[in-house]
Amino acid sequence: MLKTTTHIIHAAWPVNFQLSLSSFEPQLRGLHNLLNIALQTPHATPSHFYFCSSVAVAIATPAPAVIPEAPITHFSQALASGYARSKLVAERIVAAAAETAGVPTRILRIGQVVGDTQVGIWNDTEAWPLIVRSARTLGVLPSLDAVCIGSHLIVLWRDP
Numbered sequence: 001m002l003k004t005t006t007h008i009i010h011a012a013w014p015v016n017f018q019l020s021l022s023s024f025e026p027q028l029r030g031l032h033n034l035l036n037i038a039l040q041t042p043h044a045t046p047s048h049f050y051f052c053s054s055v056a057v058a059i060a061t062p063a064p065a066v067i068p069e070a071p072i073t074h075f076s077q078a079l080a081s082g083y084a085r086s087k088l089v090a091e092r093i094v095a096a097a098a099e100t101a102g103v104p105t106r107i108l109r110i111g112q113v114v115g116d117t118q119v120g121i122w123n124d125t126e127a128w129p130l131i132v133r134s135a136r137t138l139g140v141l142p143s144l145d146a147v148c149i150g151s152h153l154i155v156l157w158r159d160p
Helices: 021-040 082-101 127-138
Strands: 007-010 048-052 105-108 145-149 152-156
Touching (some): 048 082
Parallel strands (some): 048 105
Antiparallel strands (some): 145 152
16 A cells, blocks of 8 residues: 555544543544554655645634634634644644745634535535534524625524
């Protein structure tokens, strides 16, 4: 496998906002192991490494804010959950691998991912499907500060 590996995409992470940061230790160890694989390939340069992070690492940045395509500098910018902070720790590990070991890396801060527009299926335990399902029971949707840009719904979260 090492002889043919040129790119690694790390997109596996439990999405659970109730877990503590320490609960994500197995995922951080797994990340470390994948970075080691990237370094062990017999190519002239290590395998390219793409880490699927989360917009949650910057969601608490005080408004008005423009989030740069750069490392997040303060943990206070992340959502106050183990999930978001574990993703931020992972981003820092990936950045350190790039800086100290020369692994070509990219950090992708994605939001929710769903299949295509025709037959896409969303994990029904995620936040958006839960909101929609609860609306059927309650007969109302939450009032959100949101805008549609193309096919993307951008939700502006505000602290109460």
